[in-house]
Each structure stands twice: as structure tokens, then as C-alpha cells.
Amino acid sequence: MSEPIEFLEAGALASVLTPDMPGRTLDYRVPDGGIRVGAFVSVPLGPRRVKGVVWGPGAGDYDPGKIREIGTVLDVPPMSGTMREFIIRVADYTMTPLTAILRLATRVPGLGDPPGKRRILRLTDERPTRMTDARERVIAFLDEHEGMGFAPSELAGLVGVTSSVVKGLEAQGVLQSETAPRDAPFPILNPDLPSKDLSADQRHASTVLRDAVRSRTYGTTLLKGVTGSGKTEVYLEAAAECLRTGRQVLVLLPEIALTGEFMARVEARFGAAPAEWHSGVTQAGRRRAWTGIAEGRARLVVGARSALFLPFTDLGLIIVDEEHDSSYKQEEGVLYNARDMAVLRASLSGAQVVLASATPSLESWVNARAGKYARLDLTERFGAAVLPEMRAVDLRVDPLERDSWISDPLADAVRTRVAAGEQSLLFLNRRGYAPLTLCRACGHQIGCDDCDARMVEHRFLNRLMCHQCGATKPIPVECPACGSADHMAALGPGVERLAEEVERRFPEARMAVLSSDITMSARALKQRIEEIANGGADIVIGTQMVAKGHNFPLLTLVGVIDADLGLQGGELRAAERTFQLIRQVAGRAGRADKAGLAMVQSHQPQHPVIQAILGGDEEAFWQAEAAERQAAGAPPFGRMAGIIVSGPEERETFDLARALAARAGVLTQAGAQLFGPAPAPVARIRGRTRVRLLVKAPKGLPLQSVLARWVEGVVPRPNYRIAIDIDPQSF
Numbered sequence: 001m002s003e004p005i006e007f008l009e010a011g012a013l014a015s016v017l018t019p020d021m022p023g024r025t026l027d028y029r030v031p032d033g034g035i036r037v038g039a040f041v042s043v044p045l046g047p048r049r050v051k052g053v054v055w056g057p058g059a060g061d062y063d064p065g066k067i068r069e070i071g072t073v074l075d076v077p078p079m080s081g082t083m084r085e086f087i088i089r090v091a092d093y094t095m096t097p098l099t100a101i102l103r104l105a106t107r108v109p110g111l112g113d114p115p116g117k118r119r120i121l122r123l124t125d126e127r128p129t130r131m132t133d134a135r136e137r138v139i140a141f142l143d144e145h146e147g148m149g150f151a152p153s154e155l156a157g158l159v160g161v162t163s164s165v166v167k168g169l170e171a172q173g174v175l176q177s178e179t180a181p182r183d184a185p186f187p188i189l190n191p192d193l194p195s196k197d198l199s200a201d202q203r204h205a206s207t208v209l210r211d212a213v214r215s216r217t218y219g220t221t222l223l224k225g226v227t228g229s230g231k232t233e234v235y236l237e238a239a240a241e242c243l244r245t246g247r248q249v250l251v252l253l254p255e256i257a258l259t260g261e262f263m264a265r266v267e268a269r270f271g272a273a274p275a276e277w278h279s280g281v282t283q284a285g286r287r288r289a290w291t292g293i294a295e296g297r298a299r300l301v302v303g304a305r306s307a308l309f310l311p312f313t314d315l316g317l318i319i320v321d322e323e324h325d326s327s328y329k330q331e332e333g334v335l336y337n338a339r340d341m342a343v344l345r346a347s348l349s350g351a352q353v354v355l356a357s358a359t360p361s362l363e364s365w366v367n368a369r370a371g372k373y374a375r376l377d378l379t380e381r382f383g384a385a386v387l388p389e390m391r392a393v394d395l396r397v398d399p400l401e402r403d404s405w406i407s408d409p410l411a412d413a414v415r416t417r418v419a420a421g422e423q424s425l426l427f428l429n430r431r432g433y434a435p436l437t438l439c440r441a442c443g444h445q446i447g448c449d450d451c452d453a454r455m456v457e458h459r460f461l462n463r464l465m466c467h468q469c470g471a472t473k474p475i476p477v478e479c480p481a482c483g484s485a486d487h488m489a490a491l492g493p494g495v496e497r498l499a500e501e502v503e504r505r506f507p508e509a510r511m512a513v514l515s516s517d518i519t520m521s522a523r524a525l526k527q528r529i530e531e532i533a534n535g536g537a538d539i540v541i542g543t544q545m546v547a548k549g550h551n552f553p554l555l556t557l558v559g560v561i562d563a564d565l566g567l568q569g570g571e572l573r574a575a576e577r578t579f580q581l582i583r584q585v586a587g588r589a590g591r592a593d594k595a596g597l598a599m600v601q602s603h604q605p606q607h608p609v610i611q612a613i614l615g616g617d618e619e620a621f622w623q624a625e626a627a628e629r630q631a632a633g634a635p636p637f638g639r640m641a642g643i644i645v646s647g648p649e650e651r652e653t654f655d656l657a658r659a660l661a662a663r664a665g666v667l668t669q670a671g672a673q674l675f676g677p678a679p680a681p682v683a684r685i686r687g688r689t690r691v692r693l694l695v696k697a698p699k700g701l702p703l704q705s706v707l708a709r710w711v712e713g714v715v716p717r718p719n720y721r722i723a724i725d726i727d728p729q730s731f
């Protein structure tokens with residue numbers, strides 16, 4: 001897609017946007033030869049030189065005598081007009097300075113530096129005369145990544161040591177400096193390798209998507225299909241068609257640690273590995289990917305949400321897999337939802353979007369119902385595989401024994417599977433050993449000193465841990481409040497405690513625990529999952545992370561330990577989340593040609609959400625959810641923003657929030673409503689008090705500009721912050 005080139009003549013003024021000068025552009029004089037708008041440049045800023053992008057003609061509101069000249073033009077393809085437009089639109093939507101979005105789009109090491117000059121360090125056979133813990137960790141890391149070289153700062157960052165440790169090792173000859181070779185080019189992908197024989201449903205869906213891709217226009221399709229229905233096969237055919245048209249494809253995935261299997265599938269389909277973009281990619285890999293994409297050589301990219309800001313030259317298709325996943329929302333820094341911004345980016349690029357899910361977000365379901373998105377359904381599992389039978393275990397009828405979380409019917413089902421050599425998965429979305437440590441003498445609960453959260457016992461670490469800030473403390477023997485000894489009790493189950501029960505009740509079974517807090521490198525985790533998939537465990541205990549992605553072909557039983565967890569709390573989104581999570585987990589059972597069974601333990605099996613999970617009319621469930629949201633004027637029927645006011649002192653933080661509330665007139669006059677202030681869902685994090693206000697507005701309202709006018713009138717003192725979250729996840 002060729003865009004008109006905007007050119008600035010030598011001597012003219014250019015405005016340059018750089019992440020090093022937050023919040024505004026700077027004017028510079030265009031050097032001899034002129035310059036393209038979008039060019040990446042190096043410019044003087046005070047005594048420094050910083051990198052930026054030529055954003056347009058200069059504003060000219062500087063003293064002409066003080067204007068300096070643009071330094072060098074970097075050897076990188078200029079940023080496209082579409083990309084600049086995208087950055088502007090994301091900044092406007094999220095109410096974030098342009099420079100913060102530009103930073104997302106240019107987050108690549110050594111941008112524009114001449115290739116081949118990268119200095120990397122490798123391990124030699126020398127060992128330091130004096131070994132320290134930090135030195136040992138560096139050496140162990142390099143041992144593990146045998147033969148690989150890393151940039152010094154990258155190495156320090158990956159291992160978690162200071163750069164002086166790395167320097168010291170280099171000085172002693174333990175590490176050896178080398179110049180890295182040029183970035184290896186990307187392999188050519190072949191869309192015409194034989195694809196699988198598609199079922200009639202799959203063929204229909206892929207034909208529709210292929211035609212859409214060939215139209216080279218914007219459109220979004222919700223691809224809804226139960227787990228195992230072959231959505232991936234279908235969208236890979238759309239990707240193949242996009243590659244045939246010469247345009248680029250982006251596949252977004254939520255849980256990048258689990259993509260080993262996925263990458264292998266893509267590679268098998270196209271004969272070569274795609275580009276990858278996520279936090280696990282090395283600096284050299286990031287640079288290679290970024291440059292390859294900017295030059296149009298890398299045609300297929302598999303990445304996490306930040307891949308949306310990569311410099312595609314001609315993007316034709318974005319696939320958002322597991323589109324309902326809440327990890328698409330970035331909750332720190334720039335608060336954006338990658339799923340929504342994918343739709344925006346595609347609409348600017350004339351590209352297609354495929355939102356794939358077994359349990360779509362209510363937003364996407366409603367958009368499809370309204371005709372804004374097309375919808376394709378895959379209703380059956382591929383091949384002989386059938387959907388698992390869903391069965392409730394009514395805990396009022398089959399009560400749990402003390403310190404037990406597995407009911408008799410579930411235990412019987414597990415026993416049968418173990419005897420038959422089949423796998424069972426016990427799902428409990430609670431990390432650690434016990435969610436609550438309490439003194440039975442006085443009722444005191446152990447909380448985090450810095451947050452408004454209970455400390456969770458982790459037997460594995462032999463400590464209590466705060467899941468908000470990660471702080472830990474020893475498990476007390478005596479009550480810190482009343483001093484009585486031997487009355488501290490662990491209450492409720494976490495996966496570690498469930499594991500204890502499994503060991504006790506099924507001593508003959510091999511057990512594996514998959515929980516995000518059992519620290520494992522991404523590679524070790526991948527290996528672990530592969531072992532399990534190959535039959536290395538009889539009983540798998542897992543948190544949320546098992547809901548996603550991987551196939552366990554031997555798995556025939558899923559036990560949901562506490563289906564009621566998550567339905568408390570009174571949030572409008574709770575039903576949707578619980579439904580998605582449990583359906584997703586249950587979908588793990590019986591993928592091969594063995595029928596699966598999902599047993600759902602609940603104290604309230606009549607609850608509409610539990611009923612929907614058990615296989616009631618799913619469309620009816622969505623209808624009811626949508627109706628409830630509509631009645632509440634909540635998204636997607638109305639617009640919403642969360643405002644988090646935070647600061648070190650509780651009183652002052654509330655005062656700041658009340659100052660905002662005092663200006664509610666600005667909102668109400670415009671037709672919006674203000675709720676709060678109230679303590680935020682997490683009222684204290686890392687010693688900072690957090691207070692939340694919620695703004696609700698009807699759909700047509702220009703929410704961002706109204707909010708801007710509203711918060712403008714209140715200027716927080718240093719160290720106090722007002723953060724705006726458009727489309728918050730919880731409401």
C-alpha cells in the first residue's frame with residue numbers, strides 16, 4: 001500500500017516527536033537534502049542526542065535564533081502515515097501523551113544503529129578467582145543458554161544483577177566480548193504447502209475469511225467455536241490467503257509462555273518459523289523482528305499485545321486468539337485493550353480482524369449481534385472428538401469433609417481415571433496453600449503491611465505472600481495481635497493445599513501442579529507441559545493458566561473445585577468471567593476420541609451462571625447478560641471510565657478524589673454520571689492509597705474530551721496521581 005510522501009524542504013521547520021521529551025513535539029531545522037515526514041532521526045536535546053520521528057511541519061512558536069538542526073537520519077524505514085495516525089488515535093482514546101504511545105511503537109534496542117556493530121558477551125572457560133552469588137547466577141544462566149551471546153545490559157537484566165557484576169566478569173576474562181553478525185534475514189513462508197482436509201463447517205468459515213482478506217478492506221469477524229473445533233486451522237487458512245496477497249499477518253496470543261505448540265503448528269503449515277514478539281524474545285531477536293517487519297521482510301508475526309505497535313508496512317490481517325482474555329488489557333503504563341486497538345489498527349490499514357474464542361467477550365458477542373462484526377460459528381469438535389459431558393456436584397448434597405475440597409463423587413471419578421490410565425485435571429483458581437491465615441483465639445487475620453490484601457500462605461516457600469505486591473513474611477507461630485501461640489490456622493484451599501489432599505487420597509497417582517507462582521523459566525514450563533501432555537502425570541492440579549492453550553490428549557476428566565469462587569463480589573462482569581473460565585477449563589476434557597466429563601462443584605448449582613456453564617442454552621445466557629448490562633447502561637451499551645487517584649497519604653488521596661467529585665457538574669452537564677469516590681478494588685498497593693471514581697456515559701458522548709475538561713481543574717501535588725482508565729476491566 002503506497003501512501004503519498006510528505007516532504008519537508010531544507011531550511012524549513014520540522015516538528016519532531018521523541019519519547020525523551022514527554023508530552024510535546026520539538027521544532028528543528030531541516031538539514032540539506034530535505035527530509036520525509038515519518039523519518040527516524042537523531043536530534044540534539046540539551047547536551048544529549050535523542051532519537052525521534054519527524055512528525056510534520058514545525059509549529060514555529062520558538063525563537064528562530066534558538067532552533068537547532070536535525071542531526072542524522074537513522075537507517076530505518078520511515079514511519080508510515082497509517083502508523084502515525086494509529087499512534088495519534090490510541091493516544092486520544094487512552095488519554096495518554098503521544099510520546100508514551102510513540103515509546104510503545106519504538107521500543108526496540110539500538111534503533112537505527114548500524115547493523116553488525118552489536119557487542120555481545122559469551123562465556124569462556126575461565127572462572128572468577130572469587131565466586132559470588134551474583135556471579136554464579138550469570139554463569140549458570142549462560143550455561144543454560146549454551147553458546148548464546150547477550151548484550152551486556154541485556155545479560156544483566158535477564159539474570160537480575162547489576163551491570164558492574166557483568167563488567168567484573170568481563171574484566172576477569174570469564175566473559176568474552178564479540179561483535180555479533182548482521183541480523184539474519186527472515187525465511188520465506190510458503191502459504192501453498194498442503195493444508196489439512198477441512199470439515200464442511202471449517203471449509204465454509206475459511207472460504208468466507210479468505211474472501212474477506214482478498215477484499216483488502218476493513219472488517220471484523222467473530223469466529224466462535226468450542227475448544228477443539230478447529231478455529232486455529234480456519235484462521236491459518238485466512239493467514240495463508242493474506243500471505244498470498246503479499247500483505248502481512250499478525251497473530252496475537254494471550255499467554256505467550258504457552259506458545260511452543262502453537263509455533264510448531266504455524267511452522268508446519270508454512271514451512272518456516274514466523275517472527276515472534278513478546279517479553280521472552282532477546283534484544284537481538286527484538287531488533288531483528290522490528291527491522292524485518294519495518295522492511296516488510298517478516299510477513300507473519302506471532303506476538304503478545306504489544307506486537308500491535310510493530311511497524312508493519314502493509315498489514316492485511318490481525319487474528320486475536322482467545323479474544324475474551326483479560327490479559328489483552330494492559331493494566332500499567334498506557335492502559336489499552338489490545339483487542340479493541342487491533343480493530344482500530346485494522347480499520348486504518350484496510351485490514352481484516354478475526355476475533356477467535358470459544359467463549360467470546362460480551363462486547364464482541366453484542367457487536368456481532370448488532371451486525372458491526374460478522375460472525376462465524378464452528379459448532380462441533382473436529383473429527384470424532386465430542387464435547388465433554390457437564391455434571392454438577394451439589395455440595396449441599398455431597399458435603400465436603402473438614403480440610404477436604406474434593407467431594408466423594410469427584411474422588412470416585414478421579415479414581416476410575418487413574419485406574420484406566422487416563423488423566424484428570426483439578427481446577428482451582430487460587431495460588432498458594434491457603435488464602436487466609438487467621439488466629440482462632442482472637443480472629444486476627446494476617447494482612448500485607450503495604451497493601452489492602454490478605455497474606456496467602458505458600459508452603460512451598462514456607463512463607464506468607466501478598467499477591468498484590470509480592471511481599472513475603474514468615475508464617476507466624478504466635479498471633480501478632482493477641483500473642484497466643486498455636487492458634488494460627490490456615491483457612492480455605494489453594495492449589496498447594498489441594499495437592500496435599502491429592503497426595504493423601506491418591507497416593508498411587510503421579511501428580512503435577514501447574515500454577516503461575518511455582519517459579520519456572522518459560523522453557524522449563526514448556527517442557528513440563530509437554531511431559532504432562534505425553535502422559536507424565538495422572539492428576540494435574542492447576543490455576544487459571546491451564547485454561548489456556550495447550551492440548552492434553554489423555555485428559556478425560558476435569559473437576560472444578562469451586563465454581564462459586566468469582567461469583568461473589570457483585571461485579572457486573574463476574575458472571576461473564578466465571579462462565580468463560582469454567583467453560584474454557586471444562587473444554588480441556590476429552591479432546592481425543594475419548595469422551596470427557598467435567599464435574600462442577602458448587603453450593604448453588606441453581607445459579608443461572610452455573611446453569612449456563614452446565615450446558616444450558618448458551619445464547620440465552622448471553623442474551624440475559626446483555627440485557628442486564630443494557631439495563632445498567634454499562635459497556636458495551638454505555639461508555640465507562642475508571643479514575644484511580646493514588647498517593648502516599650490516605651487523607652490527602654481522598655481529598656484529591658473529593659476535589660474531583662466537587663467538579664462533577666462538568667460531567668453531569670455533559671450528560672455523564674459520576675460514582676464514588678470509594679476505595680479502589682485494591683485500595684492500597686505498595687503503600688499507596690488508591691481511591692476510585694467511575695464515570696458512566698451514554699454511547700454517543702465524547703467521553704475523552706469531557707473527562708479532560710473535568711480533570712483539568714484539579715492539579716495533583718507531587719507524588720499524587722490521577723490515572724484514567726477508559727473501558728476498565730472491572731465495574
Ligand code: ADP
Binds near residue numbers: 231
Ligand atoms: P481450536 O483452535 O478451535 O481449539 P484447533 O484448531 O486447535 O481447535 O483443532 C483442534 C485439534 O483438531 C488440533 O489438534 C487440530 O490439529 C485438529 N484439527 C482441526 N481441524 C482439523 C482438520 N481439518 N484436519 C485434521 N486435524 C484437524
Ligand code: ZN
Binds near residue numbers: 440442443481484
Ligand atoms: Zn490472636
Ligand code: ZN
Binds near residue numbers: 466470
Ligand atoms: Zn502487599
